[in-house]
Amino acid sequence: MADIPEQDIDPGDAPDTRPPQDARGKPKPRLGSLRALWPFVMRQKGLLVAWLVALAASSTATLSLPLVVRRMIDHGFSGGGNVNATFALVFAVALALAIATAARFFFVSLLGERVVADLRERLYSHLVGLDQAFFERSRSGELVSRLTADTELLRSVVGSTVSVALRSVVMVIGSLAMLVATSPRLAAYTLVGIPLCVLPLVLGGRRLGKISRQSQDRVADANALASETLGAIPTVQAHAREPYERGRFATAIEASVATARRRIGMQALVTAMAISLVFGAITLVLWSGAHDVIDGRLTVGTLSQFVLYAVLGGGSVGALAETWNELQKAAGGMGRIGELLDERPAIAAPARPHALPVPVRGALRFDGVTFHYPSRPDAPALEDFSLQVAPGETVALVGPSGAGKSTVFSMLLRFHDPQSGRIELDGVDIRTLDPAELRGTVALVPQQPAIFASSARDNIRYGRLEASDAELEAAARSAEAHEFLSVLPAGYDEQLGERGARLSGGQQQRIAIARALLKDAPVLLLDEATSALDAQSERAVQQALERLMEGRTTLVIAHRLATVLKADRIVVMDRGRIIAQGTHDELIAQDGLYAELARLQFLD
Incomplete structure (x- = not known):
């Protein structure tokens, strides 16, 4: 009998949505791969909105602190009738900051837990539906590593890194706006240093992303080796190959540590350069501002306000350097997970499946x-x-x-x-x-x-x-x-x-x-x-x-x-x-x- 045409039994070819490949056939780590998390985030709209509201409140409170500090310095120590009100205002802003920060931490951490739980469920559901050919060419230990270690990276991204990154962006923009409002001349000096602060992120980010992907691959290799060995422990012990297996696992661990050392070194270098340039620029601005105070062009409170905004902005740029590194690392993990989600089973139900006769005879x-x-x-x-x-x-x-x-x-x-x-x-x-x-x-x-x-x-x-x-x-x-x-x-x-x-x-x-x-x-x-x-x-x-x-x-x-x-x-x-x-x-x-x-x- 003639074979059934392929189009009658397959649901159709899915479009190739895989990311660009490098020379070794591996997906290139890129932040764009994190966009695949967005559908999982949107399932938790309530938590997302609550987090954004808390983020806005905590950022507003933080940006208000330099203003109340300026008022405290210029008026709180003058001996007038505003002392009690001034210090009460300082405490009220600090209390609002504490409550908003706690709320932000709660909602974004819970959001991270829910997103990663949904992602793990989706990935596991996808894996158990793949065909036998996929499992014949895959190692179970590596699949478990992607299901656990890689999704754990994404938990820190959604539950912490993204929150810190967005907060840092808000703080940088808010601080710059307040710097200009406080002293346009000093703010101009600060803006000159921003490109120098961003440059290390751009130069080191791509290299860091590649090393992060390699680091995760080496960890997966070690996990796969451990899973294979522990699954065959009677054979290992029957041949007295415990020393041999310990050596193999130690070699795999050393390879992962060596790659991790390169990643950590690059991350430390990028962070050190960014923070050095940021606070170098702040020191230069302080030096100029000190001359303005001596010459009577600024009050001590105004300079203090400017310095606090500069510190907030500089610290936020430094935090962005660290979060950029974490995002690159997570992008590598999401790329590995995306590889699995892009797998399509060769064996699938046809679009219009036939039904077996009832009862089934077994011919x-x-x-x-x-x-x-x-x-x-x-x-x-x-x-x-x-x-x-x-x-x-x-x-x-x-x-x-x-x-x-x-x-x-x-x-x-x-x-x-x-x-x-x-x-x-x-x-x-x-x-x-x-x-x-x-x-x-x-x-x-x-x-x-x-x-x-x-x-x-x-x-x-x-x-x-x-x-x-x-x-x-x-x-x-x-x-x-x-x-x-x-x-x-x-x-x-x-x-x-x-x-x-x-x-x-x-x-x-x-x-x-x-x-x-x-x-x-x-x-x-x-x-x-x-x-x-x-x-x-x-x-x-x-x-x-x-x-x-x-x-x-x-x-x-x-x-x-x-x-x-x-x-x-x-x-x-x-x-x-x-x-x-x-x-x-x-x-x-x-x-x-x-x-x-x-x-x-x-x-x-």
Whole structure:
């Protein structure tokens, strides 16, 4: 049958919104990438407005301080009747500043928490929806680093840096305006120094942004290495490779520290230059103002007011230097997060998905399927693979490693799409289905079951979240799991530990079988669920599997041929092709690859 046109099954190509790439293919860090935060900020309009109001109030109070200080100096010490009122005004302005500053801190910090929480939720939701090809080329440790460390940078940006930056901009503009109003001549001297103060920001900012991105990449590398090693700690310790892994991690940490040292050095240099130039200009202005006071052109209070405004403006320029550095660093983090958000899954629901017939019978058909993994484009994992499985039939897939058995499962679950050919479930091309509906009809019991660090009850209920406790216990009994679960200290509520560390291999398999039983899907995929078990555990698991297979279309990947003798049909695969099929006795009589595999295992 002809393949379905691509436009009928894909929702359409998304426009390429990725930022410009550097020579190594990495996005160039730029402040523009922080614009992607704006939609998340706008979801918190109430907090945003409250923060801006508090910011305006605190800035107004701060800019009012030099005025009341001038009044205090010129009139508060004169001995007249205005002493009490003058000092009361000073305290009132200080109190208003304290309240407004506290409100600004509260609202902007809460805004940062909410924005980062929304961003993390969006990023995680996006990641779990990406296809298997993305995870095959990505390291989980680096993804976790982007989900945690990079979003943590953005928390400080939204919750602090942006507030300081905006406040500093307001203070610089307000201070300049008041400087001109206080003494135009001295203000002219101050304005001459502003370009010199801004210059280090422009020159150092681009370099700092590149180094910040490199620093975050090195941290992600170290996190990925740690995640990989800790996930394989039994293998590490079995080979006594603790010193080797410590050395590798130390090297990765040193690389991250070396890059961080360069970033910190550049940040310190930019900050030092900006502050030196700012306060150098203030000193020059003070020197000129002192002569004006001596000559009677200014009062002491007026000069004090001017100096305070100059200090406020200069300090704000220095703060801008620091916030510029932080913004550059955060832009690198947002660029890394943006890379993930720009990823588009190759496997997606079509615009108008078809529906499966009700009830689903479980008839499977592979028609001329050819598939190459992206990492191995020259070696087909499946080549012109055709297979029909009747509803309720049990078919075993056997063959040497690399024959394509696991790829058949991946294709049926639509983790990948074939380059040619089609796969049908009950006569419907699975590419026309919503992947969620397709996967809802398939239960998988893998060779290495995924056990989550939660209770046994939660692990079994993962097969069908809405299942009742009675249904859950019935599935556990059928899976031969109730007996060992009931004697645990907390029973079904016992925490199983990371990757099921508190259970044996056979117990983990029975949890996975109970999960599949609870799902009650018409199609069952078994990836050699008994290959790593002892004889007693294998017998219990085999009994559970026989109950699970009843009335279901079942595909079994078998490495141990003793487990497939009861299959309705055995399909022998090699290099992505079917080379023989039949019953055990028929395949032995053909004296082909299956007979050779049988002789190697049974020896008799």
